Amino acid sequence: MSALASLGNAxxxxxxxxxxxxxxxxxxxxxIFGSIPGLSASMAVALFLPxxxxxxxxxxxxxxxxxxxGGISGGLISAILLKMPGxxxxxxxxxxxxxxxxxxxxxxxxxxxxxxxxLGSVFSFIILTFCAPMLADIxxxxxxxxxxxxxxxxxxxVAILSSGSMLKGxxxxxxxxxxxxxxxxxxxGTARFTFGSTQLMAGxxxxxxxxxxxxISEILITAEQVVKGDVKPxxxxxxxxxxxxxxxxxxQIPNFIRSSLIGTGIGILPGIGGSTSGMLAYVTAKNxxxxxxxxxxxxxxxxxxTESANNATIGGAMIPLLVLGIPGDGVTAMMLGGFLIHGLxxxxxxxxxxxxxxxxxxxxxxxxxxxxxxxxxGGIHLFVQLLKIPKHILMPLILVLCCVGAYATNNxxxxxxxxxxxxxxxxxxxxxKMPTTPxxxxxxxxxxxxxxxxxxxxxxxxxxxxxxxxxxxxxFFIAIAVLVWSMFxxxxxxxxxxxx
Numbered sequence: 001m002s003a004l005a006s007l008g009n010a011x012x013x014x015x016x017x018x019x020x021x022x023x024x025x026x027x028x029x030x031x032i033f034g035s036i037p038g039l040s041a042s043m044a045v046a047l048f049l050p051x052x053x054x055x056x057x058x059x060x061x062x063x064x065x066x067x068x069x070g071g072i073s074g075g076l077i078s079a080i081l082l083k084m085p086g087x088x089x090x091x092x093x094x095x096x097x098x099x100x101x102x103x104x105x106x107x108x109x110x111x112x113x114x115x116x117x118x119l120g121s122v123f124s125f126i127i128l129t130f131c132a133p134m135l136a137d138i139x140x141x142x143x144x145x146x147x148x149x150x151x152x153x154x155x156x157x158v159a160i161l162s163s164g165s166m167l168k169g170x171x172x173x174x175x176x177x178x179x180x181x182x183x184x185x186x187x188x189g190t191a192r193f194t195f196g197s198t199q200l201m202a203g204x205x206x207x208x209x210x211x212x213x214x215x216i217s218e219i220l221i222t223a224e225q226v227v228k229g230d231v232k233p234x235x236x237x238x239x240x241x242x243x244x245x246x247x248x249x250x251x252q253i254p255n256f257i258r259s260s261l262i263g264t265g266i267g268i269l270p271g272i273g274g275s276t277s278g279m280l281a282y283v284t285a286k287n288x289x290x291x292x293x294x295x296x297x298x299x300x301x302x303x304x305x306t307e308s309a310n311n312a313t314i315g316g317a318m319i320p321l322l323v324l325g326i327p328g329d330g331v332t333a334m335m336l337g338g339f340l341i342h343g344l345x346x347x348x349x350x351x352x353x354x355x356x357x358x359x360x361x362x363x364x365x366x367x368x369x370x371x372x373x374x375x376x377x378g379g380i381h382l383f384v385q386l387l388k389i390p391k392h393i394l395m396p397l398i399l400v401l402c403c404v405g406a407y408a409t410n411n412x413x414x415x416x417x418x419x420x421x422x423x424x425x426x427x428x429x430x431x432x433k434m435p436t437t438p439x440x441x442x443x444x445x446x447x448x449x450x451x452x453x454x455x456x457x458x459x460x461x462x463x464x465x466x467x468x469x470x471x472x473x474x475x476f477f478i479a480i481a482v483l484v485w486s487m488f489x490x491x492x493x494x495x496x497x498x499x500x
Contacts, residue, residue, distance in 0.1 A: 010359035014367060019059055023066040023364060027371045030070020031077075037084040037215040037398060039405045040207060041071025045334040049341070057342035058357050062364035064338050068331050069121060069368045072314055073376065076113040076307055081106060081386050084215040084398065088206060088275035089310035091440055092282040094214065096295060096302035103298050104237040106384045111242030112303045114380065115249075116256055118373040120308035123260040124267065124315025125365040133323055133351075142269060144455035145466045149475030150269065151449040154276060156479040157283040158438040166490045168434045175425075176442030179204055186451040187458070199414040204422075206275075208406040208415040209443060212422025213429075213436055215402050219395045220427045226391055236384050242377070244300070252304045255285055263309030267316020277316075279441050281309030287482075315365065321346055322358060 014020075026048065033044035044067045052060030075090030080097030093113060100109035158173040182193045183203025194200040259281035266277035285305035286295045295302050320326040325346040327333035339346045344354055351358055386394070406415040429436050456466060466472050 010356070010363040011367075013058070013356070014062060014360055014363045019062060020367070022055075022059060022063045023368050024371050024375075026063045026066030027070035027368050028375055030067040030072075031074035031372070031375060033067075033086075034071040034074025034090075035077040035086045036401055037078055037082070037086055037211060037405065039401070039408075040087050041068055041075075041089075042330045042334060043405075043408060044071045045331055045338075049334060049338055052338060053341065057344055057354070058360040060342055061335070061338055061344075061357060061361055062368075064335050065361055065364050066368040066371070068335070069311075069314060069365070069372055070375075071331070072311055073114070073117040073121075073307075073372050075310075076117065076303075077110070077376075077383050080109045080113060080303075081383060082215075082398070083218050085210065088210055088444075089278055089313070090306070091210065091214070091275055092278045092306035092437075093303055095282065095306075095437065096297070096299045099296070099298035100300070100303070101387070105243070105298070106236055106387060107239045107380060108237075108243030109298075109300070109303060110376075110380050110383060111239075111244055112252075112300050113307045114373060114376045115242055116252070116304045117307045117311045117376075118369050119256060120260045120263060120311035121314055121369040121372070122366065123257075123308075124264045124312040125362065125369065126315075127264055128315040128318055128322075128365070129362045138268070142471070143469065144452045144459060145469045146471045146475070147269065148449065148452035148456050148466070149469075149472040149479075150266075151445050151452060153475045153479040153482075154280055154445050155442065155449060156483045157280065158441060165433075165435070166487070168432075169438045172429065172434050172436065173438035173442040176439040177446045179209070180443045180446035181450075186447065187454045199412070202410070203447075204418055205409055205415055206444065207409045208418045209422050210440065211402045211406055212419040212424075213426040213440060215398060216419050216423025217426025217430060217436075219399055220423060221430055222391050222395055236387060242380075248300070252301065255301055255304050256308045258288070259285065259305040259308035260312040263312030264316040266309075267313035268319050275310075275444055277313045278306040278310040279437075279444070281305040318361075318365075322350060322361070325350075 014023075029048070030041060030044050033039045034041055045064055048064060048067050052063055055063065072087060072089050075085055075087035076093050076097065077086060079085040079090040079093040080101055083094050083098040085091045085094055097109045097113065100106065155173075158169060180203070182200055184190065184201055185192055191201055262281045262284060263277040266280065282295075282302055282305050285301050286292050289295065289299075289301055291299070317327070317332045321332045321336060325336070327336050336346055339350075344350060344357060402419060403416050406419045407413065409415050425439075426436060428434075429439070457463065460466065467476075
């Protein structure tokens with residue numbers, strides 16, 4: 001009851017006109033940053049950080065939380081309407097969101113994304129409020145061996161994502177691994193595949209890579225269609241409310257709960273992030289679905305899975321930040337700076353010395369999620385008007401924003417050049433009908449996989465010692481089982497096709 005009483009007092013303290021206005025502004029700015037390809041929630045929080053200097057600790061942290069929530073959710077807008085994820089967390093939203101928009105169901109796709117973004121956030125914030133210390137203790141038991149097991153499990157999901165064309169999927173995944181090996185090796189810092197270039201020593205950053213693969217390649221494909229005269233205006237079907245019925249909503253509840261648990265769990269583990277949780281939730285939803293062949297063609301289940309997971313990651317990532325003082329992802333690392341600015345020490349003592357700030361953050365998370373739902377629902381019909389802008393006007397504007405976003409990542413022109421490279425890679429993938437999903441998954445997971453493997457070998461001396469860890473064993477053997485099952489299904493489908 002003490003937690004509930006403290007939360008109630010925090011709600012009263014947070015619900016002042018000034019605080020609500022700042023949080024609403026934070027959510028709104030976060031949505032704008034999240035929805036523009038090339039910008040991100042991390043950039044939005046970094047820009048807001050100096051503005052919190054003159055605020056009280058509670059108000060300052062609540063404002064940063066508002067920007068965080070808006071930034072992660074805003075990525076679904078451009079992912080669905082333009083096939084360009086505004087943030088890395090919304091990569092998997094493009095797989096089914098854009099096909100739904102092409103079929104005239106843009107409002108329905110946005111409705112699914114907005115509602116389940118809200119529910120995923122609330123789900124994780126409830127867990128954050130009542131279970132944070134317990135879950136933080138579990139997270140402490142994860143050594144590099146367990147983290148390697150999770151990354152290995154995520155990597156084997158390429159087999160499921162490659163169903164129908166295993167060879168092309170594996171080739172795409174191998175290319176992703178090749179690109180992530182370029183630069184300085186983790187742990188020992190040895191330069192690899194840099195060919196004497198100092199620019200390549202830092203490797204390819206995640207954001208420019210994703211901008212190139214999704215945004216620049218889509219601009220090139222659209223430009224080709226404009227030249228050929230194949231561009232047709234997208235139809236927008238008129239719908240009421242969020243675009244889906246109560247029956248369709250209740251059908252998605254098991255998918256929502258499963259995906260939110262995945263998102264919260266991945267968020268608790270430092271360094272893995274929302275992009276991985278969204279991909280894992282998407283693959284799991286596809287694997288557990290009764291109609292997996294509909295995924296990638298405009299299936300709402302895919303949107304529900306990825307948006308529930310990536311927003312649930314917010315609450316999960318806040319658990320190690322608040323309880324242990326360890327940031328769960330890039331945005332919470334920025335928020336750790338916010339704690340330092342206001343003289344707060346994130347960690348176990350935060351709950352003792354500054355309990356009012358902690359419960360204020362819990363209350364702000366709930367309120368900001370509701371604000372996000374209201375703001376995005378209010379703008380849903382405005383967002384779809386993007387589809388009416390002529391492509392020859394819209395695409396150059398997006399190209400400029402992509403270049404600005406890529407440069408702002410590390411303030412180097414090499415990142416702008418790299419988005420052109422990956423744009424060409426994405427365009428060639430489209431021409432040869434190769435899936436980009438395995439490439440992206442392997443690129444995101446590859447560096448983490450190698451880092452945790454080398455850390456584990458340094459700690460345990462031999463790889464065989466990994467198998468003495470029960471959590472690693474569970475992830476490793478499930479991954480092997482998934483891989484074998486996928487290969488068996490592929491072989492069975494090949495035999496059936498050959499027989500016909």
